[in-house]
Amino acid sequence: MHFTINGQRYEADVDIRTSLLDLAREHLGLTGSKKGCDHGQCGACTMLVNGRRINACLTLAVMHQDDEIVTIEGLGSVENLHPMQDAFVRHDGYQCGYCTPGQICSAVGMLDEVAKGWPSHVTGDLTDVSLDDAEISERMSGNICRCAAYPNIVDAIREVAAKEEVSA
Amino acid sequence: MKPFDYARADTVEAAVAGGGRFIAGGTNLLDLMKLQVETPEKLVDISRLDLNRIEERDDGGLTIGALVPNSDLAADPRVIERYEVLSRALLAGASGQLRNKATTGGNLLQRTRCYYFYDTAAACNKREPGSGCDAIGGFNRIHAILGTSEQCIATHPGDMPVAMRALDATIVTQKADGDKRRVPIGDFYRLPGDTPQIENVLEPGELITHVELPAPVANARHLYRKVRDRASYAFALVSVAGVVAVEDGRIAHAALAFGGLAHLPWRNPAVEQALVGQQPGTAAFEAAADALVEGARGFGHNNFKIPLVRRTLIASLRDLTGEASA
CATH class of the missing domain: 3.30.43 (Uridine Diphospho-n-acetylenolpyruvylglucosamine Reductase; domain 2)
Known part of the structure; x- marks a missing residue:
């Protein structure tokens, strides 16, 4: 099988049952994405596939051979943090850090969804989308943080959204 | 695996x-x-088939490809404008990540979240026909109160199909021999009866290709009200999908479907008959709620669903008709 992850081409000979998450972690050495529940309930495995955030634990690697995949390793590096990574650090948007790669990938994908004008469950008028704290919480509900760093996660995302002037 | x-x-x-x-x-x-x-x-793997578009129909409705992701369907401007109940139901379901992946056809076929169906050490007639039902007499807080059988009290967990039932959607399929057919959503799902493992009328190898929505009802209000254990990312305990139109002070159209109550997205004509032609108000709303829960049966932990769905329907009807609490 062949894959494009973080702009790099990979070849891998893996069992057909391998999830996209296990491919990255166990076969390609990309261990930034985390396995929390392995059932799509916690969001720790969130990756961006063709720009959209998905649960990498709930999809087969074999189905993504023609896709552009981005993991936390592809968003930024220690020397050159992605703005969302930088905001999470400054706002203390984590404690143990296990959910953080998924939170950050999810937040990046989420802001793209807002920019496209996608409404959420808490949007009043579905044609008039803007981002407040209630919107951020609702849109990030697929990412669980057992340390409950939620207030600081919301702070970090709000700051990046404001800097990038994200609104529909 | x-x-x-x-x-x-x-x-x-x-x-x-x-x-x-x-x-x-x-x-x-x-x-x-x-x-x-x-x-x-x-x-x-059908994920690359050319079934991912939403197209206009001549009658003013829409044809939705089976592979349109939940998030795209919810955000489509035509769906928001004509079928707000459908957007609202989709947005009330799952998480952003899951909605980006889950498809229209797959969501129609989502399987129950019954704990005993998931637990391969438990008895479950749906998972293993003839093995029994550990939900009856077990922990059954999330289970059905309508249309149950001695073999199964599981619920359909979806939100989107509840809205589609209120919208009178039609499911278009193609069979293994190439034949196509159109099945009204009201005929698509099956009650558990003696064969809870068979959840719909699809034949082996039959593929859902599209969902058709008829032209929207004129001047109707839309609502999807979901009651759940937490504010986001949880399955419905009960939910109501409603499309209601009021003309000259009387209810002219009422389409009401319910999630969390049964093995399928529930709809009962008696509920709507109790409303159409009536003035919006407590008397008509209570009559509709009485019709809904007639014959409802709890199994212990889920008894609360009977008064809960009654109140949820009445509150929904107040919103749908603009009739304040009387």
């Missing part, structure tokens, strides 16, 4: 001739395969 064969289909014809279980978003099927609740011998 049990080993399986895998093939990607490039056309609908190749998919239905493929002789395997279809996989597209995979968010439900793979979850169940990890637990060995589902053990398909072959997966046919």
